Amino acid sequence: MSNKPLNIGLVGGGKGAFIVHPHQKAIHMDGTRRIVAGALFPDPVVALEEAKNWPYPIKGYTSYDEMIAANATAPPEEKLDYILIVTPNFVHYDPAMKAMKAGIAVFCEKPLCLNLKEANDLVKTSRKLNVPFALAHTYLGHWTSRFSRYIVQSGLLGDIRWVDSYYIQGWLASKLEATGQQQAAWRVDPKRAGGSGCGGDIGTHALMQLRYVTGLDVTELSAQLETFVEGRMLDDHFTIYCKLSNGGKALVRASQICIGSKNDLGITIAGSKGSLIWRQEEPEKITICLPNQPDRVYWRGAVQAGDGFIPKNAPAELLTEPTIPAGHPEAFHDAFARLHRAFEGDVRKWKAGKKFACDGSKYATVEDGWTGLAFIETCLKSSAKKGAWTKMPKPI
Numbered sequence: 001m002s003n004k005p006l007n008i009g010l011v012g013g014g015k016g017a018f019i020v021h022p023h024q025k026a027i028h029m030d031g032t033r034r035i036v037a038g039a040l041f042p043d044p045v046v047a048l049e050e051a052k053n054w055p056y057p058i059k060g061y062t063s064y065d066e067m068i069a070a071n072a073t074a075p076p077e078e079k080l081d082y083i084l085i086v087t088p089n090f091v092h093y094d095p096a097m098k099a100m101k102a103g104i105a106v107f108c109e110k111p112l113c114l115n116l117k118e119a120n121d122l123v124k125t126s127r128k129l130n131v132p133f134a135l136a137h138t139y140l141g142h143w144t145s146r147f148s149r150y151i152v153q154s155g156l157l158g159d160i161r162w163v164d165s166y167y168i169q170g171w172l173a174s175k176l177e178a179t180g181q182q183q184a185a186w187r188v189d190p191k192r193a194g195g196s197g198c199g200g201d202i203g204t205h206a207l208m209q210l211r212y213v214t215g216l217d218v219t220e221l222s223a224q225l226e227t228f229v230e231g232r233m234l235d236d237h238f239t240i241y242c243k244l245s246n247g248g249k250a251l252v253r254a255s256q257i258c259i260g261s262k263n264d265l266g267i268t269i270a271g272s273k274g275s276l277i278w279r280q281e282e283p284e285k286i287t288i289c290l291p292n293q294p295d296r297v298y299w300r301g302a303v304q305a306g307d308g309f310i311p312k313n314a315p316a317e318l319l320t321e322p323t324i325p326a327g328h329p330e331a332f333h334d335a336f337a338r339l340h341r342a343f344e345g346d347v348r349k350w351k352a353g354k355k356f357a358c359d360g361s362k363y364a365t366v367e368d369g370w371t372g373l374a375f376i377e378t379c380l381k382s383s384a385k386k387g388a389w390t391k392m393p394k395p396i
Contacts, residue, residue: 002351006344007036009071009080009104011064011095012087014040014050018183019109020086023136026336027084033344037080039064042091064095068102080104081347082132088186089193089200093118096133100125105132105347107340111204112369114194116377116393119370123396126366132350134343135364135372137208139265141335142283143300143322146362148213148267148276150318151288156309157271163250165210167202168264172236172256175229188234196376197234199225202265203254203379204372208364209267210250211371213276217245218252218375220391223382228257240379243389284329301326339363370396 008027013020027033037059040050044062051060061067064083071080082105085095093113096106106126112119112135126133139145151157176184186192187201194200211217220243225235236257242250255261265280277287288296288309296309301322306312324330342362349356358365374393382390 002348003032004077005031006033006081006347007079008033008107009067009083010035010038010040010058011067011083011085012040012091013038014047016182017086019136020084022138022333022336023084023086023340025333026340029333029337030341030344033340035084036078037061037067039067065098068095068098068104071102071104081351082107082343085109090114090191093122096122097125100129100131100133103129103131105343105350107134107136107343108369109136110208110364110369111194111200111372111376112366113373116370116373119373120396123366123370130350132343132346132356132358133366134339134358135366135369136336136339137205137212137364137368138332138335138339139205139209139280140212140362140364141338142280143330143338144278144283144286144298145209145213146321147298147300147303147318148269148278148286149215150315151276151286151310152213152269152271153215154311156273156311157269157276158273160214160216160244160246160248160269160271162248162270163210163214163216163244164268165206165250165252166264166266167206167254168258168261169202169254169256170259170261172198172229173259175231177232188232188236190233193234194376195234195380196225196238197232198236198254198256199238199240199379200376201254202256203238203240203252204376205265206252206254206267207372207375208368209265210252211368212360212364213267213278214244214269216248216250217371218242218250218392219245220389221375221378221382222387222389223379224387225379225383238379283331283335284326299326300330367395 039061041047048060083099085108099106177188188197222241224239226237238254240252269276274290284300286298305314346356
């Protein structure tokens, strides 16, 4: 396989967009990927101006259509290896679909798109064309998320009985969208965000953390989508009681009106042999609680296999993967980098004509995006019926 840096094109990211900057720092972290082009804003004039003012030289385009079309005749060394979509939700589907059909891999911000119909199309196209597709569920990139997944799915906690997965914020406790604040305005607009505000924005993170770590799926749910800020069109508080595929139960909850909370994503998993606790605001550690024993705290980069809980045959790759020594904290940018690093491996295999497997073990897939949209639409149906138990649709 070629070892030249992968070329990445941006869709969105101009005019003060937040999420593009953690992505672009993560992309350049290893020296094996680079952003070379961008269609950064819907207005063509602004798009070119934003590209001109980018922190380092990139090729600016007036639209993602122009960028994708130009790729067809670009010299081999300038062709895009994947695009990164960092637009509001309603501009995910079209560039993703067009990129796949043009033979370009896709890394897309979550949620996948606006609705389940669009998600169906994206899944089917990705499978038909065999194109790598990643969804940016950031927090799966924390080493502790992967270590937690190993612990739970190895059976070290026994049968999973109960999961509490949550994401609590406070930044929308007042009607911030009325001030014209860009990040708030589109998130509370159903035309740009979809059918759920809080649920689609951060509730899907709580769901994905549950599914990724436990390997379980939600089969049926009872939902309450609530709006506390007067005049807001979408939910700002999201509480879902769930039945899990193993017979266990879970609570998936999110809020954006809890003053004082910042980005409090966390998960507690209760099994028949013990429990696991993890919080994103303290991402370097997990806590294991076992019967009649002191709590065990595991720190990234400081785990010893064969310690009486972690087996001697724990995967060496998992234990040695951290990029900096324990005590030098990894955080948000490092989580993004781990996702892009894993996606890069699959893209390189794909470009070389080799088999690759977007199996969900290292980053969220287009199928995971479909599940997130199915979850939101099922929650909307249940909430409209005052929390009636409603079954999740079967995966396509």
